[in-house]
Amino acid sequence: xLKSDYPxxxxxxxxxxITINDFAQEIIKFTGSNVKVIFKPLPTDDSKxxxxxxxxxxxxxxxxxxxxxxxxxxxxYEYFQITPQSGLGCVT
Numbered sequence: 001x002l003k004s005d006y007p008x009x010x011x012x013x014x015x016x017x018i019t020i021n022d023f024a025q026e027i028i029k030f031t032g033s034n035v036k037v038i039f040k041p042l043p044t045d046d047s048k049x050x051x052x053x054x055x056x057x058x059x060x061x062x063x064x065x066x067x068x069x070x071x072x073x074x075x076x077y078e079y080f081q082i083t084p085q086s087g088l089g090c091v092t
Contacts, residue, residue, distance in 0.1 A: 010056045014065055017051035030073055 024037045057063040067075075 004060055006060045010060060011052040011054055012057045012063060013052040013054065014069065015051060015054050017049065026073065031077065
């Protein structure tokens with residue numbers, strides 16, 4: 001963005017939509033956890049869709065996601081495995 005003369009916000013993210021439940025199930029499977037997903041009512045102002053339109057990012061910045069979801073999950077999981085809880089702002 002700094003090298004672009006486009007002055008407006010540009011959405012970036014994963015244009016493939018997935019439900020929170022599906023994502024939770026992927027995390028549970030990946031980590032080998034036996035936790036259960038707890039369903040609660042959505043807040044009234046909750047966004048019903050989380051699929052960014054990254055057309056401008058592609059056109060203006062020549063940007064698009066390069067790391068697949070499975071690899072991002074692995075990287076994130078490994079990060080949290082080596083990061084002490086104190087470094088995460090967790091209350092113990």
